[in-house]
Amino acid sequence: MSSNGSQEAEFLAGYNPAEFPPVALTVDLVVFAVANKELHVALVERGGQPFLGRLALPGGFVGPDEDALAAARRELAEEAGLDLSGHRVAVEQLATYSAPDRDPRMRVVSVAHLVLLASDGASLPELRAGTDAAKAQWRPVHALDTGALAFDHAQILHAGLERLAGKMEYTTIAAALVPEEFTVSALRDVYTAVWQVELPAGNFTRKMRACLAPTGGKVQAVGAPASLFKVAGQWILPPLNRTKG
Amino acid sequence: MSSNGSQEAEFLAGYNPAEFPPVALTVDLVVFAVANKELHVALVERGGQPFLGRLALPGGFVGPDEDALAAARRELAEEAGLDLSGHRVAVEQLATYSAPDRDPRMRVVSVAHLVLLASDGASLPELRAGTDAAKAQWRPVHALDTGALAFDHAQILHAGLERLAGKMEYTTIAAALVPEEFTVSALRDVYTAVWQVELPAGNFTRKMRACLAPTGGKVQAVGAPASLFKVAGQWILPPLNRTKG
DNA sequence: TGAATAGTGTCTATTAGACATTATCTC
């Protein structure tokens, strides 16, 4: 029923801002890192209503000249206070949350992102105080009371965890949580942290070898020296099995 | 550095609509159905600038009282003219496209959805003329010149196809493209249509049986009578392989 | 009768999973 005799484009011909009001667009970040075989997520404490004092995912508004991915990277520095130049960072879009009442004050549609930070497995990336007031803090994911999170962030966190755990079955995404050069056991620790399962070391090494390339380097700890590897392929074929050992 | 002494919430304390202008929120639909072992996508012809006369994905604005999924279902009826009550429909969120210049006229952020319509394999669901001017039409996906699509819809279509093809490896999502009760060969035709590969019938049947349940019914065509099945499980374990036969 | 299809059976190469073994290092 569009009567578009003007040069007004068809796509916007039926656009009535009163009928379809614009929305505030934000990003929410599910930032993961591994330390001590435990998966941690970066959270900020809310300084105002609603959900005063509750923990929330870091996030912020999308600017007029950036897409959601760029906003996620910017907020990673501003909200979580992360030195992007000093860390290996992997960001991918997770899902968009658009329930009309997800923020009680106004309509806010949020594009959630999954952020993976590389760490040495012993310490977590430092979250410096950024430009925003609330400093981010690391919390162990599997010990977290997700019901206490603000807004629909428990749902978003769950989606992020499930995305990570699922993709670890058939891709080398776990390598985004360790340095560029890593030992097989460091990679296995990531699986242990995310899946909450101890994988047999021997079989894990044999299976992973297909998508890893040795760098020639060695690392000394207790026990035999471990070889360093880089990622050589994106896919784990056939996939690992999360449910079995 | 927020000085929030008022009851103004922290989350919106830094919200400056001039700095972070609201965006128009839309949904774009990648609607798939299978007929004659070919995968088809529903497209609409644009009636105005820009991209006048070019094909585009159906879509529309998200209303103030609905989330993106609800908007997708509504637009499915309005824009594609689909009788939702008369078809099995599966809708899932695909990804959000937010490049600032993806629409040359104004900022439009679109939450793309993947829509799967069940069909008998011979005919496509009828796309009646809906409330919108342009009637949707079916186009075979693999013969389509995606470069001719409007906006970033080629990218969205590609993402939809890849999502579908990928999930068909490890889930029974292909069953969303056939009636509730179906033969194994009808399901295999879906795989042929999407993956563009002929799967060996015998092995396919044996493998699929694990996640299907016979309904007791039989169907007669040429050849031996085929049993009817329903989906009994969400997962294909271990996954099918898209690259090999 | 012949062609087409459904469903099952068979065989083999592969490999996941379990477990053992050897080598190398720290304490």
Added chain:
DNA sequence: GAGATAATGTCTAATAGACACTATTCA
């Protein structure tokens, strides 16, 4: 030396993939 770890080797049960075979139907 004791303990821990890395990396490889071994064995078996399971199965993917290839293919044959039988039964059942339509033309």
